[in-house]
Amino acid sequence: xxxxxxxxxxxxxxxxxxxxxxxxxxxxxxxxxxxxxxxxxxxxxxxxxxxxxxxxxxxxxxxxxxxxxxxxxxxxxxxxxxxxxxxxxxxxxxxxxxxxxxxxxxxxxxxxxxxxxxxxxxxxxxxxxxxxxxxxxxxxxxxxxxxxxxxxxxxxxxxxxxxxxxxxxxxxxxxxxxxxxxxxxxxxxxxxxxxxxxxxxxxxxxxxxxxxxxxxxxxxxxxxxxxxxxxxxxxxxxxxxxxxxxxxxx
Amino acid sequence: xxxxxxxxxxxxxxxxxxxxxxxxxxxxxxxxxxxxxxxxxxxxxxxxxxxxxxxxxxxxxxxxxxxxxxxxxxxxxxxxxxxxxxxxxxxxxxxxxxxxxxxxxxxxxxxxxxxxxxxxxxxxxxxxxxxxxxxxxxxxxxxxxxxxxxxxxxxxxxxxxxxxxxxxxxxxxxxxxxxxxxxxxxxxxxxxxxxxxxxxxxxxxxxxxxxxxxxxxxxxxxxxxxxxx
Numbered sequence: 001x002x003x004x005x006x007x008x009x010x011x012x013x014x015x016x017x018x019x020x021x022x023x024x025x026x027x028x029x030x031x032x033x034x035x036x037x038x039x040x041x042x043x044x045x046x047x048x049x050x051x052x053x054x055x056x057x058x059x060x061x062x063x064x065x066x067x068x069x070x071x072x073x074x075x076x077x078x079x080x081x082x083x084x085x086x087x088x089x090x091x092x093x094x095x096x097x098x099x100x101x102x103x104x105x106x107x108x109x110x111x112x113x114x115x116x117x118x119x120x121x122x123x124x125x126x127x128x129x130x131x132x133x134x135x136x137x138x139x140x141x142x143x144x145x146x147x148x149x150x151x152x153x154x155x156x157x158x159x160x161x162x163x164x165x166x167x168x169x170x171x172x173x174x175x176x177x178x179x180x181x182x183x184x185x186x187x188x189x190x191x192x193x194x195x196x197x198x199x200x201x202x203x204x205x206x207x208x209x210x211x212x213x214x215x216x217x218x219x220x221x222x223x224x225x226x227x228x229x230x231x232x233x234x235x236x237x238x239x240x241x242x243x244x245x246x247x248x249x250x
Numbered sequence: 251x252x253x254x255x256x257x258x259x260x261x262x263x264x265x266x267x268x269x270x271x272x273x274x275x276x277x278x279x280x281x282x283x284x285x286x287x288x289x290x291x292x293x294x295x296x297x298x299x300x301x302x303x304x305x306x307x308x309x310x311x312x313x314x315x316x317x318x319x320x321x322x323x324x325x326x327x328x329x330x331x332x333x334x335x336x337x338x339x340x341x342x343x344x345x346x347x348x349x350x351x352x353x354x355x356x357x358x359x360x361x362x363x364x365x366x367x368x369x370x371x372x373x374x375x376x377x378x379x380x381x382x383x384x385x386x387x388x389x390x391x392x393x394x395x396x397x398x399x400x401x402x403x404x405x406x407x408x409x410x411x412x413x414x415x416x417x418x419x420x421x422x423x424x425x426x427x428x429x430x431x432x433x434x435x436x437x438x439x440x441x442x443x444x445x446x447x448x449x450x451x452x453x454x455x456x457x458x459x460x461x462x463x464x465x466x467x468x469x470x471x472x473x474x475x476x477x478x479x
Binding site for chain 1: 261262263296299300301302303317318319321322326328330331332333334335336345348349350
């Protein structure tokens with residue numbers, strides 16, 4: 001599986017290089033603004049980095065889905081499906097390498113913002129007051145005590161939900177190439193199935209988190225979301241691999 | 251028996267690409283899989299390679315279903331280019347070495363030299379002829395029990411064909427077999443032990459090349475023309 005993962009990561013390495021270069025440029029602009037005390041430059045850099053982070057995270061997920069689509073639809077699929085591995089290993093390698101990319105990217109961007117924030121706090125002590133004010137506002141008005149643990153959990157939940165969206169997309173693509181392969185409008189049908197499954201899952205998530213038996217509070221809500229998204233990822237992975245095992249024709 | 255198929259069927263939409271195909275492949279023989287475009291040759295090979303699941307019927311390699319174990323012992327070369335665009339010729343060798351225990355890097359290097367390919371070349375910049383040679387080099391560098399080559403001479407110029415055919419024939423021994431599909435029947439006539447004529451997804455005529463020539467008093471080329479004209 002490690003070899004499969006190596007080639008999965010290699011296939012998507014170029015875009016990661018571009019993302020790193022752009023993020024590094026953004027950081028260079030931010031720190032030049034910080035050193036020269038140019039607030040506009042810093043603001044612009046942070047704003048662009050925020051938009052770029054969201055775009056990059058979206059692109060990483062999108063690229064994983066497109067790579068999987070190409071691996072089923074194009075002749076390059078032979079490279080993958082001729083190897084002596086079961087569909088469970090092949091899809092497993094894809095899910096793991098996508099997960100690693102999403103989590104690593106999340107960590108890197110998280111680190112970038114942590115460093116930028118620390119640098120701002122170190123240079124401008126007045127920002128500390130704004131931070132404290134926001135902290136108090138959330139605590140008094142919304143009863144949310146934002147601490148490091150909660151922040152890490154929230155980011156983790158976001159990343160895992162993103163991974164589950166990828167595996168759900170894998171499932172829909174696989175459906176269109178296996179059980180729906182001989183049906184007209186299979187791409188549209190599988191896309192609709194994807195949307196329906198996303199909707200059903202969000203409803204299940206809402207119901208579970210609001211159940212009286214479940215302890216309330218932001219910590220628990222996030223932990224339950226993480227568990228639910230992990231279960232969804234596991235189910236969609238198994239269903240995808242099973243369909244490939246039974247029906248794949250590349 | 252190396253490969254056994256019984257009543258194999260594969261349908262796409264309403265079309266039957268393979269229709270009730272039954273055949274056996276023995277060890278130590280060279281088979282010509284003959285038929286025009288759309289006759290079902292490629293689909294049959296893809297089923298045997300584990301790339302396509304049959305709609306019905308059975309297929310077994312050394313008595314076992316097609317799967318992980320058969321993929322370790324069957325080398326399939328498709329007619330279309332299928333290497334990743336980012337790869338160099340060297341990367342292709344490393345990829346095969348990573349995934350196939352029977353891959354021989356030294357043989358790959360020898361074949362590259364014979365086919366006049368450079369390890370530094372990028373796959374996406376290769377001409378169709380060189381890309382065809384690369385597919386062959388990667389496939390033949392495996393020491394497989396069964397080779398299936400789909401149109402191996404496509405895109406290869408007339409001068410290089412002899413060299414390619416020699417490389418293919420060098421690969422065969424008593425323990426392995428090779429199935430070659432080609433429109434260039436005259437190129438295969440001289441070298442094959444068996445011929446399988448595929449028509450409308452099924453086996454129309456099959457047997458030893460000598461036996462077919464003697465029974466029908468015709469060469470394989472003439473038989474091909476008679477069957478498909």
